[in-house]
Amino acid sequence: MAEICAEADISAGALYRYFGSKTEIIAAIAEDKRDEGDATFARAAEREGLIEALVRSARGFFDKIAEGDSALIAEIISEGIRDDAIGEQLKQIDQRSVVVMVEAIKAAQRRGEVDSTLDPTISAETLFAAIEGIGLRRAFQRTTAAEEAVAQFRTLAERYLRPVHEQA
Secondary structure, three states: OHHHHHHHOOOHHHHHHHOOOHHHHHHHHHHHHHHHHHHHHHHHHHHHOHHHHHHHHHHHHHHHHHHHHHHHHHHHHHHHHHOHHHHHHHHHHHHHHHHHHHHHHHHHHHOOOOOOOOOHHHHHHHHHHHHHHHHHHHHHOOOOOHHHHHHHHHHHHHHHHOOHHHOO
């Protein structure tokens, strides 16, 4: 909470005038960031293709890690694990993002851009896990160079999603 108050440049008392609880504050931060990212991702998937949209999203996450937000991101995830109320709200926000990615994967499958045998929901969950895992692992290892993380994720995504007829 201290980090949030410092970032917003307000006192804890002032913060609680706008939000009824810590749960509401954390959910509002997560929702704001995810909604913005989902809209950007959906537009990029339509214009540039799924891989480029995924890489763009991954880059945004890795840039936040490189800028020093990894501890806050890890803390929000931890709060979601510790506190059922926060966890439920975060899961709902996350599920909306999964749905956006599932629709993009289905569209890419119809275009022949992605392996048509992949389950879109499992694929979306796997790709989110990869982005978050790569980012947080690199933060833990203190190797937060965003470009290296982007290259690592791009390789994984391209190989994972490659249409069956292109695999050799």
